[in-house]
Amino acid sequence: MEPPNHFETTNMTGNAQPLEHPVCAEWRENPEGSVFHLAHIFLVLGYMGGSGFYGLIYMFTFLALGFFCSSIWAWSDPCTTDTFSWTFALFAICVAQIVHVAYRLRSVTFEKEFQDLYSSMFQRLGVSLTQFGKIVACCEGDIHTIEKDHYFAMEGKTPIDKLSVLLSGRIRVTVNGEFLHYIYPFQFLDSPEWDSLRPAEEGVFQVTLRADNRCKYIAWRRKKLYLLFAKHRYIAKIFALVVRNDIADKLYSLNDKAFDSRGFRYDLRLPSFCHVPGPELEKTDAPRRVQRQNATTKKHQSEPEH
Structure with a gap:
């Protein structure tokens, strides 16, 4: 008894068409609904949140709204059960984070x-x-x-x-x-x-x-x-x-009030003021002495070296 000849039923001509993998079998004629777009708008706003307690509350609030809208959109399509499960789980996590941050914020309130x-x-x-x-x-x-x-x-x-x-x-x-x-x-x-x-x-x-x-x-x-x-x-x-x-x-508040009997204002940063005793402050001629010292210094600097 001869074995069955399987080669006879096989097309060996090489004319078989390769399998096709189309990018999209059928394009949607209409775009997704407004809930889908609203969800992504909330997600974008959520990722713009800052740091600190109020920044965390801002971020998780918008993320929760975005995932909630995504859950509504996924629920409307019976073929997206896995999408609905993930988005609803992320929504629940964001809500839990909001409660946690709000509790921590309340715990650091002061009188x-x-x-x-x-x-x-x-x-x-x-x-x-x-x-x-x-x-x-x-x-x-x-x-x-x-x-x-x-x-x-x-x-x-x-x-x-x-x-x-x-x-x-x-x-x-x-x-x-x-x-x-x-x-x-x-x-x-x-x-x-x-x-x-x-x-x-x-x-x-x-x-x-x-x-x-x-x-x-x-x-x-x-x-x-x-x-x-x-x-x-x-x-x-x-x-x-x-x-x-x-x-x-x-x-600086003291500096604004430091006057002598003639109306001169003293500068607290000057050594001549710092070393003058309080009772003798009005008797001193510190401003004139500072001026004479500056004039003497300039005179010595202007003299040529021999």
Whole structure:
């Protein structure tokens, strides 16, 4: 019995047509519906979100809307079950992220005084609410009160052991009974004293600070604040910036008030002013002495060398 001849049924002429793989078997005559396009618009807006808590809420909100619209579009076509499953799962994940971020945002809310402090001093420097929460925790969230005509510090007596910011009211600064300047809300009470000492040094106030009315302030203990700086270098840089800016503002406010009996304005940056005692300030002829020194220097510079 002969085996069946399979070659007879096979076309060996090589004329068989190759299999075709068309790009699209049948093009749609109409574009996708408005829900499809709206979904992608939401996705584009969502990917434009920024950083921080509010940026995350913005991003996940638009992503959730985009995936929800994609789910509606996929549900309308019974042949896209897998597409619907993925888009709806991503929608659920985005909603969960919104709830999580909103809970974290609520957990770092502060009292009105601290919120005003954040808006006035730290927000413009890019400090996040999480970092500000560490700053608030360092002072234990305590708000102190000074009644009218009570003293925050007395010259030569009160130790320098903290850094404080005025939240409300007004503080009068004097030295030897002479008025220097006022301290207003969201200014440091003791920034010059803080900056004048190293972490291991001790000192006392050289000025007197008295409340003109009922005042509120917060204070950070030196040791706890330096421990915070050691753990978070960014916070240390922020405090160095705001403290030195506060000192500069106080110096320029003093410079505007430094006049002698003849109406000359002194510059605090001149050594002749810094080394003159307070009672002798109005008697000194520092401006003229500085002018004579400048004239003498120019004369020597103009003389030729022999």
